[in-house]
Amino acid sequence: MGGSVPTERKIALVAELKALIEESEIAIGMAYQGMPVTEQTQLRQQLQDAGVTMRVVKNSLLLLAADDTGREAFRALADGPTALVTHPDDPVAAARAVENWRRDNADTPFEVRNAVVGDQVVDAAYVADLATVPPREELLGRLAGGLTGKITELAMLLQASTRDLAGLIDARAQQLEEAEA
Numbered sequence: 001m002g003g004s005v006p007t008e009r010k011i012a013l014v015a016e017l018k019a020l021i022e023e024s025e026i027a028i029g030m031a032y033q034g035m036p037v038t039e040q041t042q043l044r045q046q047l048q049d050a051g052v053t054m055r056v057v058k059n060s061l062l063l064l065a066a067d068d069t070g071r072e073a074f075r076a077l078a079d080g081p082t083a084l085v086t087h088p089d090d091p092v093a094a095a096r097a098v099e100n101w102r103r104d105n106a107d108t109p110f111e112v113r114n115a116v117v118g119d120q121v122v123d124a125a126y127v128a129d130l131a132t133v134p135p136r137e138e139l140l141g142r143l144a145g146g147l148t149g150k151i152t153e154l155a156m157l158l159q160a161s162t163r164d165l166a167g168l169i170d171a172r173a174q175q176l177e178e179a180e181a
Contacts (some may be wrong), residue, residue: 010061017057017065020084021074026091027084027116028098028127030076032056032108043101047085050097052155056083076121091117092133099131
């Protein structure tokens with residue numbers, strides 16, 4: 001931590017960042033300098049309402065935490081004054097919350113620089129694209145609807161095959177009866 005003896009506070013901050021890195025499925029690196037404190041507070045609240053966390057981090061501590069966790073991709077987020085927007089398991093929710101803020105506050109000095117999704121570094125355009133993916137619940141609903149339709153088709157096919165087989169058996173039985181007579 002800068003060649004000096006690490007303070008207890010810095011050690012605690014690195015531990016917190018390590019936990020954040022380990023539990024995050026997505027971390028969006030944002031530039032926020034020049035953004036008034038009132039807007040930062042509004043942004044944090046809007047993100048929190050979406051289940052997303054925003055945290056301003058010191059790059060040197062972020063680098064240490066990334067190294068300690070073995071998630072080297074997080075090093076790419078340490079570029080200039082950095083705020084991390086994270087979510088433990090829903091990258092789409094985080095991307096959507098950030099993009100909604102950007103859309104509604106276009107005049108704010110706020111910029112997505114890059115992100116880490118899983119262990120892959122992606123650019124700001126990827127984050128914008130990710131925000132357009134339908135919510136998880138909608139995707140699951142579509143999947144369930146598609147599966148239900150296929151299962152119904154299969155059931156109808158099996159039912160038709162059973163009817164056809166029964167018809168063939170009846171026809172063969174009639175043939176055998178006629179042959180005996």
